[in-house]
Amino acid sequence: MAENMFLYWGSGSVPCWKAMIALEEKGFSGYKNKLISFDNNEMKGEDVLKLNPRGEVPTFTDGDVVVNESSAICEYLESTYKDKGTQLIPSGTKQRALVLQRMNEAMANLMHKMLLDYIYEFMETKEEKTKLKTRPDNVARKTQTLKDELNRWNDYLGKLPYLSWIDAFHIRKTGAYLAGPDFTMADVYFFPFIGFGVRVGLNLDSFPNIKSYYERLSSRPSIKASWPPHWKQSPGSFKPLTGKM
């Protein structure tokens, strides 16, 4: 089946990473793919545009089915290949409700509080340095917003609802995933945000549950296999203006 699949992707893109973790988890390692260069604007190339008129990645095909939004790709893979690889959306009602909640909560909150309003606004890249006119009170307010948000997720990892005592015992030994004792779609959606944050200088010391979660999941096969390749080759070139959290 992997041989019928094709993914256009960019290295370091949170939505691409998310789709790629789902592909690995569902057992499609070895799917055909093309790494596009954001610097050369290759997401606006003819081959991508003909499948995805928005000219964005991920752009994904499975035979003659085209799916482009990262969340749609993840849900498409899970619903089409339910019995293959990891079950990412649980069958049990309560667990499924929690997974759906965390997936959508991550999308609704982290994209902005973490990426667009914080990292993209504050990170110092050569080109953007001159453009940034961030007022100190803005930095303080947005730092606090991100800190509150991360505290919330740190608590989620520490206090999981709906746990049987067996699962609670298990988790004390092995560590929790975002929605319980098993890796789910909630982790597929959440991990790349944290990975990106760490890459651009986020210090997780104040969020111990996220820190151990990050460290543990970093060596999960699906996540290792899809780790943005250029991150392995060079250290991050951004520094958030505020180091302290």
Add this chain to the structure above:
Amino acid sequence: MAENMFLYWGSGSVPCWKAMIALEEKGFSGYKNKLISFDNNEMKGEDVLKLNPRGEVPTFTDGDVVVNESSAICEYLESTYKDKGTQLIPSGTKQRALVLQRMNEAMANLMHKMLLDYIYEFMETKEEKTKLKTRPDNVARKTQTLKDELNRWNDYLGKLPYLSWIDAFHIRKTGAYLAGPDFTMADVYFFPFIGFGVRVGLNLDSFPNIKSYYERLSSRPSIKASWPPHWKQSPGSFKPLTGKM
């Protein structure tokens, strides 16, 4: 089952409306609910906060299951009560892929291009008038972005993929939904954005497919039943700065 459900909601909120359309479509008319007042900050009230620490609506419970993000509520209802009411996510692979694509494309694009960057930025409310320092070139650029976005959705409604000739014939007579001949979750996600746009002054004359879609769906029972009540009582008080599209 509806008697075990409870929804906290606010009138005129796009995410609330979306959850409410899904509740109606799945056959849960008559679910218990509380209309909260945004003006009185009731989403930060104790009853909401204890279920949803973010203090936001929609906040939804089904027995002892709590789900708060609007997309999570919709997907929870569909996956938990698959055989009840309207089937909102199709079983066929291609149709399901298209529905998932449009659902997530609406969320990823319309929330910003339509609501946050356009309507919220340009609408003139008494309190905000003085704050707005929108430069004319900004208005022109963002108007163009929204226009391009709406043209895209107008085209989606006009050129549906994966249609059998019977469905194509049917659609020519009755009009299309966003992902084909049937109302799906794609419509649940998309319609409230357009409804909100029209409420705040969006003129659909340049988007004839969206216009007839909007008019047709406005009388669909699930949408009529969940229409924001205060919109029925008074005309909109906002006017986008740019009337022309």
